[in-house]
Amino acid sequence: MMENKLIAGLAGVALVLLFNAPQSACANAPTPEQILQRVDANMVFESAISKTSMTITNRRGRTTSIISKSWSKGEKNALVEYLAPARNKGTKMLMLDDELYTYSPAADRIIQISGHLLRQSVSGSDLSYEDMMENDALLEVYDAVLDSEEVWDGRNCFVLALKAKKMEIAYPSRKVWIDSERYLPLKEERYAKSGKLLKKIEIRDLVRTQNRWYPREIFFKDMLSNGQGTIYRIEEIQFGVDIPEHLLTKAALRR
Amino acid sequence: MFKFLVKGLIRDRHRSLLPIIVVALGVLITVYTYTYMKGVFGESLEIAAIFDSGDVKITSRAYYAEKDEAPNDLALENTGDLLGQIRKDFPELAWSERIKFAGLVDAFDSDRVTRAQSGVRGVAIDLLGSDSSDRDRWQLETAVTEGRAPENPREILITQKLAERMKINVGEEVTLITNTINGAMSAVNLTVSGTVYFGVGFMDRDLILADLKDIRWILDMEGWTSELLGFFDLPAYDDEIATALADDFNLKHADSSDDPYGAVMNTMLDDSGMREYFNYAENAGSIVIIIMITAMGVVLWNAGLMSGIRRYGEMGLRLAVGESKGHVYRSLLGESIAVGLVGTFFGTLLGLGLAFYLQEVGIDISGMMGDAEIPFPTILRAKINGMAFVIGVFPGVMSTFFGAALSGLAIYKRNTAALFKELES
Amino acid sequence: MVLLQLALKNIMGAKLRTWLNIFVLAMSFILIVWGKAIVVGMGDQIIDAMKDVELGYGGQLWHPDYDEEDPLTINDAHGSIPDELVPGIEAGQIVPILMATGNIYPEGKVRSVLIRGISPDQQILDLPSSVLKDRKGVDYPALIGKRMARKNNLAVGDMVTVRWRDTNGVFDAREVEIVHIMNTVVYTVDVGQIWFPLETLQKMLVMPNEATIIALGKDTGIAGDLTGWTYKSLDDLLANVLELLRMKNGGGNIMYGIMFSIALLAIFDTQVLSIFRRKKEIGTLMALGLTRNKVIGLFTLEGSLHGALAFILGGILGFPFFRYFAVKGYAMPIEGDEYGFALGNVIYAKYGADLLIGTTLLLMATVVLVSYLPTRRISKMTPTNALRGR
Structure with a gap:
């Protein structure tokens, strides 16, 4: 079994690409499963601490950068703390399995983000909290087919077409472009049931660290609206760091 | 000769007092009805002005284009300078800064865990400033049904309905969750200092009323204002004045006309989309008033006619002693003008007095409605404008004159003998 | 009878x-009749429009x-349409409506919208739902109101992207x-709404045979809850509007008082x-032997005859006038919905029996009263003084 996921991080601040799966790489004659497994070798980690920035362009054409630090453990647990801008400093987001909490130091409240709040945009970005929370393993919920091979952004890519196996998947189909040499997704398109393109994600910059390729800059765009898109950048990342158990609990949010 | 006629009128109370009372009464009714109608038609405009539009409103162009969505990210920046400028340029107006916003109110229990959540619309006004004009404008004294108006930062008012639905008690702390203009989530605790009921349908559903300073901070809008409402010191909205002002303002700010975030002024009618309603109210009001004046005119004409007929005998006598027909007729007309003027004067005075009372104090009929504290719709109000001072002249003077003129024609038609006989009969 | 003849003769003499x-x-x-009738007509029209277009x-x-x-x-409020309603639905007398946000x-701007599905064959609501029927080559035919069209800059033939989530x-x-683009006075089916054929929307949402509300025609015989469905009578549905109209009517009565x-x-x-x-x-009359009461009666009758004759004259003069406003209506320069009522730009006066009889009785009663009041001074007159005109 393999899991592949593109998790947009919390509150648009930490967005961590997690591809989490048992590591069983197979180098040649790649089937879609094998391709995704190779991807996982790059993307999946036991734990990581990262510092990220998200650049949002508002309607006045002004950009804001939101800087945050994230602690991620496995696929479904992450804590994000805002560092800047000043007014958001200390705000935290906690993803615990399928639940999302936010802690506001100003209100000293832990509030669960649920219901229609989940559909709202994260910090004015092109991502909703729901997009961010969407963390079912790709191969668990999608059937993958190798559609074609294509050159994109100067790199040779496998194009995988993903079709949902289950009814309850927000995006019933996706297309993922995977660098055939580095085994890293470079582009993803998410489609509506009708086949209409809803969201586009592009990896615009890569970094090689701790013996793996990892995205450095990701661009998100809601394709139905005419906004500017959101740029998400991983400034620093460290894999395999020990994260204390108590950090990823609700109780820790207020500390 | 006019003096002589007046003397005669004063001495013969039958010729003066009763007709004057009738004219005054008729004029009173006309004037009162006129101001009342103006008040009734003006009511919905006034509500729109107070709560939403002002008499004029300054926003950014981009904000105005999407004003229904209250797009605070497109609001006016650094309004301090603009405010200083308009206070200097247009000292005759009172200005009120507003921010409208939407969010979630989250009520929590003693463990600080969410117990109820509801979507709300919010309006931020100057609740705490030394200038109390916004508080007065919203009639918070009467509108607060429980608790009190905010006196400290971080205090808000919520509607009675919202308090009931979410079971929020006065004095309780709730969390307002909203987005800053940059899209970041913002959660702040606010204390509910009281509940309000305005008696204006759309205001009483899911509204929270907060202080401008707090909301600026919560929405990350320091120095920004979404809407700058201007209020004339006039009893009723005057479209001509408002339009002229808006044109003047927009001309002064024409250099920024390409800037979507430049300031633009719109009148209440344009902002609220009530121009058509206003025109309709004017038309309908004019129709009713014309009908009223005509009816009143007929009554007074009738009265003038009657007092003329009553005096056929006297005319016969005067003709018999050698007065010319023209002279008798003219004196009759002169008297009618005197009666009309005096009656109109007193009628207008009384009508305006009544209207003034209604305008300034209003008759609170909320007791009759079974609900004691509704500030807005259940107060009968009248509006006095320039027209109210002269409207009584039409039925008061003209109809009386016309009635006398018509009845006096008999002087020419009948012969002296016949008129004289009326005296004897 | 003699008094009546005399009274008639007297007033006709003047x-x-x-x-x-x-x-x-x-x-x-x-x-007064006209004003009342306009107001009654207006209220009825608002209510009728809501019944016609929105409520059933x-x-x-x-x-x-x-x-x-x-x-x-709204997205959680949907359920299967009860089987017992199927014959009514097929006859177009029962209209299920499905809703979703x-x-x-x-133009690339995001706007929230309420998506509604309605059967193109429905017969009870005055919505041009039939335009959604059998559109060749149009898989997703949408109907919107003029306000919605104006606000979003949409015209007939335009394609627009709609996004939703299924069940x-x-x-x-x-x-x-x-x-x-429909021209309806009922803004609650217009502003922020987009209509699709019911079956299309059921497919879009994967909610086969489901609805959110079900509007009922006149004679469906349903007047209570069904399993899984709560019945709302017309009075429940109109409660807010009726309350508003009652308040507006209070203001109108003051006007009639003044006119009277x-x-x-x-x-x-x-x-x-x-x-x-x-x-x-x-x-003279007293000297001839009429009692004071009879004289008072005569004068009161004379005054009251004004009322009776006015009623006749009012009927003659008013009939074509009344008829005109009942048939042609009173064209307002704007649409009434601009100020929050589901009201068209033509108001038709409505003359109910209660209005006509009530106004007539009130008119007659008050005319008799004001005719009588001044005559009381007759009772203080002595025939001798009166004969001399004092």
Whole structure:
């Protein structure tokens, strides 16, 4: 079994690409499963601490950068703390399995983000909290087919077409472009049931660290609206760091 | 000769007092009805002005284009300078800064865990400033049904309905969750200092009323204002004045006309989309008033006619002693003008007095409605404008004159003998 | 009888004055009836429009979770249409409506929208739903109102992207074609709404045979809850509007009071003057042996005859006028909905029996009263003084 996921991080601040799966790489004659497994070798980690920035362009054409630090453990647990801008400093987001909490130091409240709040945009970005929370393993919920091979952004890519196996998947189909040499997704398109393109994600910059390729800059765009898109950048990342158990609990949010 | 006629009128109370009372009464009714109608038609405009539009409103162009969505990210920046400028340029107006916003109110229990959540619309006004004009404008004294108006930062008012639905008690702390203009989530605790009921349908559903300073901070809008409402010191909205002002303002700010975030002024009618309603109210009001004046005119004409007929005998006598027909007729007309003027004067005075009372104090009929504290719709109000001072002249003077003129024609038609006989009969 | 003849003769003798009084009274009568009828007509029209377009005449069945004031709950409020309603639905007399929230993207801007599905074959709601029927080559025909069209800059034939989530939360989005822009006075079916054929929307949402509310025609015989559905009578549905109209009506009554007082002032005025002027006649009548009460009766009758004649004149003059406004209506320069009522730009006056009889009785009663009041001074007269005109 393999899991592949593109998790947009919390509150648009930490967005961590997690591809989490048992590591069983197979180098040649790649089937879609094998391709995704190779991807996982790059993307999946036991734990990581990262510092990220998200650049949002508002309607006045002004950009804001939101800087945050994230602690991620496995696929479904992450804590994000805002560092800047000043007014958001200390705000935290906690993803615990399928639940999302936010802690506001100003209100000293832990509030669960649920219901229609989940559909709202994260910090004015092109991502909703729901997009961010969407963390079912790709191969668990999608059937993958190798559609074609294509050159994109100067790199040779496998194009995988993903079709949902289950009814309850927000995006019933996706297309993922995977660098055939580095085994890293470079582009993803998410489609509506009708086949209409809803969201586009592009990896615009890569970094090689701790013996793996990892995205450095990701661009998100809601394709139905005419906004500017959101740029998400991983400034620093460290894999395999020990994260204390108590950090990823609700109780820790207020500390 | 006019003096002589007046003397005669004063001495013969039958010729003066009763007709004057009738004219005054008729004029009173006309004037009162006129101001009342103006008040009734003006009511919905006034509500729109107070709560939403002002008499004029300054926003950014981009904000105005999407004003229904209250797009605070497109609001006016650094309004301090603009405010200083308009206070200097247009000292005759009172200005009120507003921010409208939407969010979630989250009520929590003693463990600080969410117990109820509801979507709300919010309006931020100057609740705490030394200038109390916004508080007065919203009639918070009467509108607060429980608790009190905010006196400290971080205090808000919520509607009675919202308090009931979410079971929020006065004095309780709730969390307002909203987005800053940059899209970041913002959660702040606010204390509910009281509940309000305005008696204006759309205001009483899911509204929270907060202080401008707090909301600026919560929405990350320091120095920004979404809407700058201007209020004339006039009893009723005057479209001509408002339009002229808006044109003047927009001309002064024409250099920024390409800037979507430049300031633009719109009148209440344009902002609220009530121009058509206003025109309709004017038309309908004019129709009713014309009908009223005509009816009143007929009554007074009738009265003038009657007092003329009553005096056929006297005319016969005067003709018999050698007065010319023209002279008798003219004196009759002169008297009618005197009666009309005096009656109109007193009628207008009384009508305006009544209207003034209604305008300034209003008759609170909320007791009759079974609900004691509704500030807005259940107060009968009248509006006095320039027209109210002269409207009584039409039925008061003209109809009386016309009635006398018509009845006096008999002087020419009948012969002296016949008129004289009326005296004897 | 003699008194009646005498009274008639007397008032007819005073030609112009009498006719003027009658005319004024008749005009007031006409104006009051007309004004009331316009207001009644307006109220009825608002209610009728809501019944016609939005509510239906037999009440509605609501899914228990449906709360019209809370758009956040709409997506959870849907249920299977009960089988027993199928014959009514096929006859077009029962109209299930399915609702969901979504977004439209006119010119790339996101706007929230309430998506509604309605059967193109429905017969009870005055919505041009039939335009959604059998559109060749149009998979997603959409109907919107003129306000919605204006606000989002949409025209017939335009394609616009609509995004929604089906019952499983799956995103879907389509280019839909605006096939018709309806001109309705009921803004609650217009602003922020987009209509699709019911079956199309059921497919879009994967909610086969489901609805959010069910509007009922006149004779469906349903007047209570069905399993899984809550019955809302017309009175429940109209409660807010009725309350608003009642308040507006209160203001109107003050106007009628004023109009009446003008007419009555004229009668009172006439009576006072006529008694003053006809003292000698009163004296003569008394001298001839009429009791004071009979004289009072005569004068009261004379005054009251004004009322009766005014009623007749009002009827003659008013009939074509009334008829015109009942048939052609009173064209307002704007649409009434601009200020929050579901009201068209033509108001048709409505003359109910209660209005006509009530106004007539009130008119007659007050005319008799003001005719009588000034005559009381007759009772103080002595025949000798009266004969001499004092």
